[in-house]
Every structure is written in C-alpha cells, then in structure tokens.
Amino acid sequence: MRPGSEDLGPEKITSNGNPATQLKLTKLVQEIQTDTSHDVDYDRIAKIRASMEAGDLQFDPDSVANALVEDIFQLP
Structure with missing residues (x-):
C-alpha cells in the first residue's frame, strides 16, 4: 500500500437519513x-x-x- 493511501478511501456517512460519500484528501492534495x-x-x-x-x-x-512519454521516463 502506498504511503498515505489510507486517506484516499471513501467514508460512508449519513446526512438527513440519506447515504452520502465523503472523501478525505491527502496532505499532498491539500498542499497542491x-x-x-x-x-x-x-x-x-x-x-x-x-x-x-x-x-x-x-x-x-x-x-x-x-x-509526455519522454518526460515520464526522466522521472527520478
């Protein structure tokens, strides 16, 4: 499992009796x-x-x- 990936899963919540999905954003996404x-x-x-x-x-x-392909292969 990737570091921080545990924050990416949806979490079921209820609001006024209706099911909804809430996503937790990773710290990196919040910084971006x-x-x-x-x-x-x-x-x-x-x-x-x-x-x-x-x-x-x-x-x-x-x-x-x-x-784009050349750039991808130049990643560290």
Whole structure:
C-alpha cells in the first residue's frame, strides 16, 4: 500500500437519513490546492489558447504525446 493511501478511501456517512460519500484528501492534495507559488504562467496560456483558436498555432498531438512519454521516463 502506498504511503498515505489510507486517506484516499471513501467514508460512508449519513446526512438527513440519506447515504452520502465523503472523501478525505491527502496532505499532498491539500498542499497542491493551497499552493501559491504561481508555477503556471496564465498569461502565456492565454496567448497560446488565442493563437490556437485563431488557427495561427498548429497542434501536433503526436509530438505532444512523445514529449509526455519522454518526460515520464526522466522521472527520478
């Protein structure tokens, strides 16, 4: 079992007699949700999106997939 995976399972609760599911988020997920490091350049994303919508930027899904696979195998 992965460390922290015990926090990922659903927990049955009842609210007003109706069954519901409550998920516990791991500490890592909580840190990601509250991250303020601004690693994402939203201005650049907006420019890329606008270029794609205008047809000025060609999108090659094969090269994107290859880059993702290469990146995965470079993980420590």
